[in-house]
Amino acid sequence: MATQKSKIIYTLTDEAPLLATYSLLPIIKKFTAPAGVDVVASDISVAARVLAEFPEYLSDDQKVPNTLAELGALTQHPDTNIIKLPNISASVAQLMACVRELQSRGYKLPDYPEDPKTDADKALKARYGKCIGSSVNPVLREGNSDRRAPKAVKEFARKHPHSMGEWSQASRTHVSHMHHGDFYHGEKSMTLDRARDVKMELLTSSGKTIVLKPKVALQAGEIIDSMFMSKKALLEFYEKELEDAHKTGVMFSLHVKATMMKVSHPIVFGHCVRIFYKEAFAKHAALFEELGVNVNNGMVNLYDKIETLPASKREEILKDLHACHEHRPELAMVDSAKGITNFHSPNDVIVDASMPAMIRIGGKMWGADGRPKDAKAVMPESTFARIYQEMINFCKWHGNFDPRTMGTVPNVGLMAQQAEEYGSHDKTFEVPEAGVANIVDLATGEVLLTQNVEEGDIWRMCQVKDAPIRDWVKLAVTRARNSGMPAVFWLDPYRPHENEVIKKVQVYLKDHDTNGLDIQIMSQVRAMRYTLERVARGLDTISVTGNILRDYLTDLFPIMELGTSAKMLSIVPLMAGGGMYETGAGGSAPKHVKQLVEENHLRWDSLGEFLALAVSLEDMGIKTGNAKAKVLAKTLDEATGKLLDNNQSPSPRTGELDNRGSHFYLTLYWAQALAAQTDDAELKAYFTPVAKALAENEAKIIAELKDVQGKEMDIGGYYLPDPVKTEAVMRPSASFNAVLASM
Ligand SMILES: NC(=O)C1=CN([C@@H]2O[C@H](COP(=O)(O)OP(=O)(O)OC[C@H]3O[C@@H](n4cnc5c(N)ncnc54)[C@H](OP(=O)(O)O)[C@@H]3O)[C@@H](O)[C@H]2O)C=CC1
Ligand SMILES: O=C(O)CCC(=O)C(=O)O
Numbered sequence: 171m172a173t174q175k176s177k178i179i180y181t182l183t184d185e186a187p188l189l190a191t192y193s194l195l196p197i198i199k200k201f202t203a204p205a206g207v208d209v210v211a212s213d214i215s216v217a218a219r220v221l222a223e224f225p226e227y228l229s230d231d232q233k234v235p236n237t238l239a240e241l242g243a244l245t246q247h248p249d250t251n252i253i254k255l256p257n258i259s260a261s262v263a264q265l266m267a268c269v270r271e272l273q274s275r276g277y278k279l280p281d282y283p284e285d286p287k288t289d290a291d292k293a294l295k296a297r298y299g300k301c302i303g304s305s306v307n308p309v310l311r312e313g314n315s316d317r318r319a320p321k322a323v324k325e326f327a328r329k330h331p332h333s334m335g336e337w338s339q340a341s342r343t344h345v346s347h348m349h350h351g352d353f354y355h356g357e358k359s360m361t362l363d364r365a366r367d368v369k370m371e372l373l374t375s376s377g378k379t380i381v382l383k384p385k386v387a388l389q390a391g392e393i394i395d396s397m398f399m400s401k402k403a404l405l406e407f408y409e410k411e412l413e414d415a416h417k418t419g420v421m422f423s424l425h426v427k428a429t430m431m432k433v434s435h436p437i438v439f440g441h442c443v444r445i446f447y448k449e450a451f452a453k454h455a456a457l458f459e460e461l462g463v464n465v466n467n468g469m470v471n472l473y474d475k476i477e478t479l480p481a482s483k484r485e486e487i488l489k490d491l492h493a494c495h496e497h498r499p500e501l502a503m504v505d506s507a508k509g510i511t512n513f514h515s516p517n518d519v520i521v522d523a524s525m526p527a528m529i530r531i532g533g534k535m536w537g538a539d540g541r542p543k544d545a546k547a548v549m550p551e552s553t554f555a556r557i558y559q560e561m562i563n564f565c566k567w568h569g570n571f572d573p574r575t576m577g578t579v580p581n582v583g584l585m586a587q588q589a590e591e592y593g594s595h596d597k598t599f600e601v602p603e604a605g606v607a608n609i610v611d612l613a614t615g616e617v618l619l620t621q622n623v624e625e626g627d628i629w630r631m632c633q634v635k636d637a638p639i640r641d642w643v644k645l646a647v648t649r650a651r652n653s654g655m656p657a658v659f660w661l662d663p664y665r666p667h668e669n670e671v672i673k674k675v676q677v678y679l680k681d682h683d684t685n686g687l688d689i690q691i692m693s694q695v696r697a698m699r700y701t702l703e704r705v706a707r708g709l710d711t712i713s714v715t716g717n718i719l720r721d722y723l724t725d726l727f728p729i730m731e732l733g734t735s736a737k738m739l740s741i742v743p744l745m746a747g748g749g750m751y752e753t754g755a756g757g758s759a760p761k762h763v764k765q766l767v768e769e770n771h772l773r774w775d776s777l778g779e780f781l782a783l784a785v786s787l788e789d790m791g792i793k794t795g796n797a798k799a800k801v802l803a804k805t806l807d808e809a810t811g812k813l814l815d816n817n818q819s820p821s822p823r824t825g826e827l828d829n830r831g832s833h834f835y836l837t838l839y840w841a842q843a844l845a846a847q848t849d850d851a852e853l854k855a856y857f858t859p860v861a862k863a864l865a866e867n868e869a870k871i872i873a874e875l876k877d878v879q880g881k882e883m884d885i886g887g888y889y890l891p892d893p894v895k896t897e898a899v900m901r902p903s904a905s906f907n908a909v910l911a912s913m
């Protein structure tokens with residue numbers, strides 16, 4: 171058994187990245203073994219997390235360890251080296267589908283109690299709640315984020331530009347956000363003078379005290395914020411924007427981040443759906459209540475619930491819903507062929523990926539007729555929505571970006587220890603009664619931050635600890651120094667939270683030698699404008715941002731520059747000294763699974779995995795003095811470069827080279843690079859015959875990989891695919907398997 175020092179943990183996740191792993195991981199294991207590096211798989215899929223949560227319902231042979239908790243603990247160990255692939259951040263609908271699948275496979279899990287009445291059901295729902303939304307990344311991300319396009323990838327995009335839509339100056343596409351009553355406008359923030367335990371409590375107008383969060387332990391120097399979104403202001407905002415879109419004939423498109431903001435954004439989403447279908451919801455209020463309809467989980471929830479009704483009642487409801495469309499704007503579609511709108515599920519349209527996709531094609535979303543159309547992109551919370559409007563303004567004036575010439579925008583993101591809004595879901599509450607919402611020192615009774623709130627407002631507390639900010643500033647200076655690029659902190663002095671952050675940044679910058687570096691602080695909109703003026707001139711600029719903008723910008727710029735964020739290098743230097751290497755900056759591409767199952771073609775690009783593995787091996791080589799690991803890293807990078815040069819990344823079209831074919835070419839080039847290098851004679855000797863065998867069998871292997879395509883495939887499950895069936899599908903070339911087996 172390898173020690174922690176020579177171990178790389180490779181996560182098994184969900185959907186397309188999991189399928190790709192069935193093909194890639196066996197290859198990686200064969201290549202790393204001669205360097206004494208053990209690559210071990212660790213299952214953190216949504217299915218595995220559900221099973222780990224409910225051992226008492228399972229037979230002994232069905233029980234699985236809580237691998238996520240184990241990995242979380244390992245992030246605190248200096249030798250830890252994790253390669254993390256994207257995983258599903260499940261909506262309620264996805265969780266329920268996963269549970270149903272597991273039940274059908276003989277796992278006697280309890281049903282998910284959507285509308286719990288008893289205490290037992292409430293407890294069950296809370297346990298399932300741990301598996302919903304973004305519940306993996308915050309546990310593993312015990313460091314800040316360094317995401318960038320590697321040079322070879324950027325060069326490739328310059329030489330082979332992806333398609334970009336036209337931006338017309340007459341485009342009516344725009345962003346709509348709230349101008350009052352949202353989290354931005356009432357925010358209060360402070361830096362803690364000393365460590366304190368606090369509680370979050372509501373003193374209601376009727377005289378009750380409701381403790382919403384009994385205890386949060388805060389550290390000295392930590393920044394905390396108290397903010398709320400007014401329900402009244404939100405509803406007025408939706409009404410106004412729906413009216414505006416209808417009157418002006420522009421399509422309505424709602425963009426939220428219900429995965430990460432798993433408590434607040436489903437509520438924000440649900441209000442929009444209920445206002446859109448106001449009349450139908452009013453007419454059927456009692457019935458919907460009885461059925462437990464909850465459109466915070468999307469219209470899919472309503473459609474599922476009414477399934478149980480007699481056909482005539484169901485038809486009446488559908489007719490009434492339909493009638494609402496008459497006086498409402500056209501809705502953007504997620505799948506126009508299937509009639510699935512933007513309101514179907516809160517996780518279908520996720521801000522970070524959906525806004526760049528829209529901007530990339532010239533400011534269009536898909537209409538019900540399957541055509542791209544101008545849209546009103548509705549993002550209620552104004553804090554970060556404004557950056558998109560700024561980019562749209564720029565595109566309308568200057569036209570779309572040109573991947574051949576545009577500069578690059580790497581990101582250094584404040585992420586560690588559940589920083590800022592993305593760590594706030596356990597401190598987010600829908601206010602049950604009007605009153606005063608206080609954050610109170612438990613020991614002294616001092617009220618630290620106070621807000622006046624009304625029934626239905628969403629109140630939350632955010633935290634960011636001092637050490638992560640210090641580490642983030644250091645990472646920014648290091649990246650600016652190593653890249654020679656100017657670095658801009660995107661921080662808004664008018665926003666109380668960011669004003670506190672600015673004070674710290676100014677102090678911590680002094681800890682470093684910044685001589686000759688160009689480091690500035692600008693509010694988001696100015697930072698966007700400044701960065702875009704440089705981007706258009708081919709100049710590079712590091713964005714140094716908080717956690718939300720880290721997420722947003724690391725899809726936004728890569729999608730413009732590279733056509734996808736899957737090609738990003740995404741490093742998390744763990745604060746305890748280890749490393750986590752994320753693969754790309756995108757998600758798990760659910761559409762890709764469908765194509766594999768229907769046509770046996772997997773268009774997932776594993777470039778993110780190749781890049782992550784190379785830095786993971788390099789890091790291990792440096793930290794443990796394993797020279798062979800360094801050689802593996804260097805040759806892997808050469809192989810990746812060659813794969814790009816030869817344009818052998820997966821094609822989206824069935825019948826052409828797919829994920830498995832690109833894995834073959836990577837294997838061939840990696841073996842050839844190892845055979846050609848002279849730094850390590852043993853590796854050279856080991857890989858020379860492998861390279862020869864792979865090259866000799868190239869035509870046969872590629873033919874075998876191509877021949878299987880075009881037919882339906884069975885992988886035995888979606889959330890828990892059958893390992894034997896999936897391996898057979900993902901490793902279909904007998905000739906390739908034979909070469910690997912001979913190693
Ligand atoms: N780090 C993480 O764990 C993350 C997880 N997620 C999760 O992923 C799921 C899907 O999220 P979504 O917002 O749709 O974002 P995705 O990034 O999964 O999908 C957007 C589109 O990007 C393209 N894409 C992404 N990765 C690749 C790749 N490696 N190769 C080729 N194309 C790629 C695909 O385009 P095309 O269809 O044109 O091929 C895909 O449809 C959700 O459950 C979400 O929570 C999201 C972001 C990060
Ligand atoms: O954890 C998630 O839900 C998504 C993460 C994400 O989008 C990102 O880190 O870029």
Ligand SMILES: [Mg+2]
Nearest residue numbers: 522721725755
């Ligand atoms: Mg993201």
